[in-house]
Amino acid sequence: MNSILSVNKVDKSFGNFKALNNVTLEVEKGSIFGLLGPNGAGKTTLIRIINQITLPDAGEIYFDGRKLHPNDVAQLGYLPEERGLYKSMKVGEQALYLAQLKGLSKQEALKRLKFWMEKFEIESWWNKKVEELSKGMAQKLQFIVTVLHQPKLLILDEPFSGFDPVNANIIKDEILALKEQGTTIIFSTHRMESVEELCDYIALINKSNLILEGNINEIKKKYKSNLFEIGLQTENNDLIFKQLSAQFEVKYSQFKSFNNDLKMTIKLPENYSQNNLLNVLMQKATVNHFVEVVPTVNEIFIKAVQEN
Amino acid sequence: MNKLALIIQREFLAKVRNKTFIIMTFLSPLLIIGFTALIVFLGKMNNNEAKVVAYVDESQLFTSEDFESSEEISFLDFSGFNIDSAKVEAAKANVYGLLYIPKKDSLNQIAQQLQFFSSESPNSSIVRNMERRVENRLAIIKLEEMGIAPDQIEQSKFKVDLKLSNFTGEARSKFVNEMKAAVGSIAGYFIMLFIIIYGTMVMRSVIEEKTSRIVEVIISSVKPFQLMMGKVLGTALAGLLQFIVWIVVIAGIFFFLAAFFDVNLAADRASMTADQMATMTESTGQMQLVFMEFMKLPLLTIILLYIFYFIGGFLLYSSLYAAIGAAVDNETDTQQFMMPVIMPLILGIYVGFATVLNDPHGPVSVVFSHIPFTSPIVMLMRIPFGVPWWEILISMSILIITFIFMIWFASKIYRIGILMYGKKPTYKDLYKWLKY
Numbered sequence: 001m002n003s004i005l006s007v008n009k010v011d012k013s014f015g016n017f018k019a020l021n022n023v024t025l026e027v028e029k030g031s032i033f034g035l036l037g038p039n040g041a042g043k044t045t046l047i048r049i050i051n052q053i054t055l056p057d058a059g060e061i062y063f064d065g066r067k068l069h070p071n072d073v074a075q076l077g078y079l080p081e082e083r084g085l086y087k088s089m090k091v092g093e094q095a096l097y098l099a100q101l102k103g104l105s106k107q108e109a110l111k112r113l114k115f116w117m118e119k120f121e122i123e124s125w126w127n128k129k130v131e132e133l134s135k136g137m138a139q140k141l142q143f144i145v146t147v148l149h150q151p152k153l154l155i156l157d158e159p160f161s162g163f164d165p166v167n168a169n170i171i172k173d174e175i176l177a178l179k180e181q182g183t184t185i186i187f188s189t190h191r192m193e194s195v196e197e198l199c200d201y202i203a204l205i206n207k208s209n210l211i212l213e214g215n216i217n218e219i220k221k222k223y224k225s226n227l228f229e230i231g232l233q234t235e236n237n238d239l240i241f242k243q244l245s246a247q248f249e250v251k252y253s254q255f256k257s258f259n260n261d262l263k264m265t266i267k268l269p270e271n272y273s274q275n276n277l278l279n280v281l282m283q284k285a286t287v288n289h290f291v292e293v294v295p296t297v298n299e300i301f302i303k304a305v306q307e308n
Numbered sequence: 309m310n311k312l313a314l315i316i317q318r319e320f321l322a323k324v325r326n327k328t329f330i331i332m333t334f335l336s337p338l339l340i341i342g343f344t345a346l347i348v349f350l351g352k353m354n355n356n357e358a359k360v361v362a363y364v365d366e367s368q369l370f371t372s373e374d375f376e377s378s379e380e381i382s383f384l385d386f387s388g389f390n391i392d393s394a395k396v397e398a399a400k401a402n403v404y405g406l407l408y409i410p411k412k413d414s415l416n417q418i419a420q421q422l423q424f425f426s427s428e429s430p431n432s433s434i435v436r437n438m439e440r441r442v443e444n445r446l447a448i449i450k451l452e453e454m455g456i457a458p459d460q461i462e463q464s465k466f467k468v469d470l471k472l473s474n475f476t477g478e479a480r481s482k483f484v485n486e487m488k489a490a491v492g493s494i495a496g497y498f499i500m501l502f503i504i505i506y507g508t509m510v511m512r513s514v515i516e517e518k519t520s521r522i523v524e525v526i527i528s529s530v531k532p533f534q535l536m537m538g539k540v541l542g543t544a545l546a547g548l549l550q551f552i553v554w555i556v557v558i559a560g561i562f563f564f565l566a567a568f569f570d571v572n573l574a575a576d577r578a579s580m581t582a583d584q585m586a587t588m589t590e591s592t593g594q595m596q597l598v599f600m601e602f603m604k605l606p607l608l609t610i611i612l613l614y615i616f617y618f619i620g621g622f623l624l625y626s627s628l629y630a631a632i633g634a635a636v637d638n639e640t641d642t643q644q645f646m647m648p649v650i651m652p653l654i655l656g657i658y659v660g661f662a663t664v665l666n667d668p669h670g671p672v673s674v675v676f677s678h679i680p681f682t683s684p685i686v687m688l689m690r691i692p693f694g695v696p697w698w699e700i701l702i703s704m705s706i707l708i709i710t711f712i713f714m715i716w717f718a719s720k721i722y723r724i725g726i727l728m729y730g731k732k733p734t735y736k737d738l739y740k741w742l743k744y
Contacts (some may be wrong), residue, residue: 015740051528053727070531078528084521089322100314101529145525 003062004029004153004184005050010059012045019045020056021208027153027186027201032179034199034216035188036301042208043188044081047155050186051078064152074103077151081158081188083142085130092126095145102149109148116144120170135162143171147178154178155186160194172198192298202297204304211308216297223295223303226268229253231261231289232281240284247280261288311530315538316545323509323546333550337557359404359434362386364394366411367418374445381437383407395425405430407438415446485693487602489665492689495614496660498551499684500653503621506547507629507649510539511642514633514726523726532723536634537715540626544619551618555611605692613691616704621684624711625649627718634725635733656685668693678703680710717742 005027012020020042027033037043048054050061052070061068063075086094092113099109117123120140130138139162147154159175160168175198179185187199195202195216202219204212212219230253234240240262244250249267257263262285268277274292281287295303323329362384363375375383384403386394391408398406405426412418422442424430448458472484514536517523526535632645659682663672668690677687677695683703687695724741725733733741 048727053524053527073529076528078525080521080524080528082521082524084517084523084525086322086517086522087520097314097318098525098529101311101526142525 002029003027004064006062008060010049010056012056018208023210025203025210025213027184029184030182031200032185032187032198034195034202035186036202037205038305041205043205047157051076075152077146077154079146079156079159083139085138085142087131088129091128091130091141098145099148104149112148136167139163153184157188195297206305206308212304219300220295223300227265227293228268229255229265229291229293231257231263232285233259233288234262234285237262257289259288312534312538315535316542319539319542320545323543333553337554341561358382360384361405361407362398362403363407364391365409367409369449370445374441381434415450419446488692491692496685496689499618499621499688500657502547502618503625503653506543506622507626510543510626511629511633513539514630515639518726532726533719536630536719536722540623540630544622610691614688617684617688620707620711624680624714627715631718631721634722635738637729641732652681656682660686660689664689678706680707683707
C-alpha cells in the first residue's frame with residue numbers, strides 16, 4: 001500500500017487515563033479514511049497527535065514515507081470539531097493570517113482566497129467581522145481556511161455539523177473534488193451514512209484501542225451474515241413460510257415493495273449457494289425480491305463495539 | 309514571513325486598533341495632568357478658608373499680639389466668659405473650637421494643662437499653630453524672668469542655609485533628593501501599572517482564543533510556545549508604543565506650560581517691589597536649581613532602563629498571566645491564581661516607598677532590587693539616586709535568567725491548558741500538567 005500516513009504503535013496517557021493504547025494504522029494516499037469510534041474513545045487525541053498538537057508517549061508517525069516533522073504542518077489541514085475563528089477579526093484578514101501561518105506567501109494566499117470566495121459566492125464578506133456572520137457562514141469560511149493551503153492530508157472532524165442539507169452537499173462535493181485532485185482525507189464523524197457514502201477505508205477506535213481497520217468493502221464482507229432478504233408472491237403466505245422454516249433459518253422481515261409479498265430473511269446454510277436457495281424458492285413461488293443483506297457501517301460499528 | 313513575526317504583528321495590531329487603546333493612549337496624559345492640576349487647585353481652595361477659634365485666657369499672660377490672625381486661623385476673645393459658659397457659647401457661635409489657657413502658678417503647669425475643645429477632631433496644623441503661639445509667649449515671659457530681653461534672643465539667632473554643591477563646584481538643590489524620589493517612584497509605579505494592565509490584556513486574549521476555540525486551529529499550524537511568545541511580545545510592543553506616546557505628549561505639555569509660565573513670571577516681576585523681588589528670586593532660584601538637577605539626571609539612561617525593566621518584568625509576569633489565561637475557561641475563574649502574581653508587585657511598590665526613598669542604597673533596597681519579581685520596580689526607584697553599573701548588570705542578568713525560566717515554566721502549563729475545557733483547575737492540576 002502506498003500510504004501517506006502510518007501510525008505505528010502509538011501510546012498516549014494523560015495521568016492515569018490511557019487515551020491511546022498501541023494504535024497502529026495506515027492511510028492510503030488519495031483515499032478517504034473514516035476514523036470512527038464512540039465519544040471519548042481517543043479519536044481526537046489521535047488526530048491531535050497527527051497534527052503534532054500533542055506528542056505521543058511512545059510510537060512513531062510517518063508522513064509521506066518520512067518520520068513526521070514539525071514542518072509537515074504545512075502539508076496538513078485540520079478542521080477541528082469545535083470550530084473557532086477570531087470573532088472581532090475581519091473575514092479576509094483572518095483567512096490571510098491563518099493561511100500565512102500555514103506557510104503560504106501573502107500574494108499566494110490572497111489569490112487562492114479570492115478563488116475560493118468566488119466559488120462559494122461570498123466575496124462580499126471580505127470586510128465583515130466574523131461575529132457578524134451566521135453559524136453556517138462561519139463554517140464555510142472555516143472550511144476554506146482549512147483547505148486554502150492545499151494540504152496533502154486533510155483531517156476533517158465532523159465536517160458537516162452546522163450545515164443545512166444544501167450547504168452540506170456543497171461541502172461534500174468539494175471533499176470529493178479534493179480527493180480527485182489527490183488529497184488524502186481523514187474523516188471523523190458519527191454520521192454513518194456519510195461514512196458509507198464517502199469512505200474507502202475505515203478504522204474503529206474503542207476505549208483507546210484500535211478494534212477494526214481496513215477497506216470498507218472487505219470489512220463488510222467480514223461482517224456479512226449470509227442473510228438474504230427475500231420477497232415472494234405466493235398463493236398461501238403462511239404455508240410457504242412454514243415449509244421454508246422446516247428447511248432454513250427464516251425470519252419475517254420488513255422492506256418496501258409494490259406487492260403484498262411474503263417478506264422474510266433466510267440465512268444461507270453452509271455449503272449452500274445462492275443459486276441453490278433461489279432454485280428452492282422458485283419452485284414454490286414467484287421471486288420478486290432477492291438481495292444479500294449487506295451490513296451497514298452503523299451495524300458493524302455497534303457490533304464491533306459490543307463485541308469489544 | 310516568520311510565523312512568530314506574523315503572530316506578533318497580529319497581536320500588536322489587534323491591541324493597537326482597539327478603540328479603547330487609542331482613546332487611552334492620547335487621553336491618559338491629559339487626564340494625569342488634569343488630575344494633578346485639580347488636586348493642586350483643591351488643596352489651595354482648602355487652605356484659603358481660615359478657621360475661627362475662640363479662646364479663654366484665664367492666665368492673662370497673653371496679649372492680642374499672640375492671637376493675630378494668620379492665613380490658617382483667626383481668633384475670637386471669649387475671655388469674658390468663664391470656661392463652662394464659654395463652651396456653651398462657642399458651640400452656639402459655631403466656631404471651629406475653643407482654646408482654654410488656665411490660670412496656674414507656674415508656666416510649666418500652664419504649658420501642660422492647656423486645653424482645646426472642638427466638636428470634630430482638629431486639623432493637626434491648626435493644633436501645631438496654637439501650640440507654637442503659646443510656646444512663643446511662654447518663652448518670652450521666661451526669658452524676661454531670667455533677665456534677657458527678647459530682642460537679644462532675636463539677635464542671637466542665625467539663619468543657616470547650607471549651600472550644596474558637588475566637588476567640581478556646581479550648585480545643587482536641597483530638594484534634589486525629593487525630586488529624585490519623585491522621578492523614581494513615578495517610574496516604579498508606572499512599571500507596576502503597565503505590568504498589571506498589559507499582563508491582564510495578555511490573559512484576556514488567551515482566554516478569548518480559548519473560548520472562541522480558534523486556539524486548536526492555530527496550534528495545528530504553530531507551536532503553542534510560538535503563539536504564547538507572539539502574544540506576549542506583540543502586547544509588549546503595544547505597551548511600549550503607548551508609553552512612548554505618553555512620554556512625548558507629557559513632555560510636549562510640560563514644555564508648553566514651562567514656556568507659558570516663563571512669560572508670566574517675567575510680566576509679574578516688572579510690577580513687584582524690591583522686597584517681593586528678593587524672596588521671589590530666592591524661590592525661583594531654588595526652582596531653577598531643581599530643574600537643572602532634573603535635567604542633569606541621566607534621563608536617557610532612566611528611559612532606556614525603564615524600557616529594559618518594563619520588557620524584562622513584563623516577560624516575567626505576562627508569561628504567568630498567559631499561563632493563567634490558558635488554565636481557565638473564563639475570567640471569573642482567574643481570581644484564585646491572580647493573588648500570587650499581584651503580591652510581589654505590590655510588595656515591590658511598598659518596599660520602594662518605604663525604604664528606597666529614604667535609604668536608596670540600604671541593604672533592603674539592594675536586595676529587593678536584585679530579586680527578579682521586585683527588581684523592575686525597586687531598581688527603577690533607585691536609579692535616579694545613582695546605582696553602580698555592575699549592580700544594574702547583576703540585577704538585569706538575574707531578571708533575564710528568571711524570565712527565561714518563567715517563560716519555559718509558563719509555556720508548559722499553557723501548552724496543556726489551552727486544550728483543557730470544563731473543569732476549573734486547581735494548583736494540583738497545574739503541577740500535573742507540568743509533567744505531561
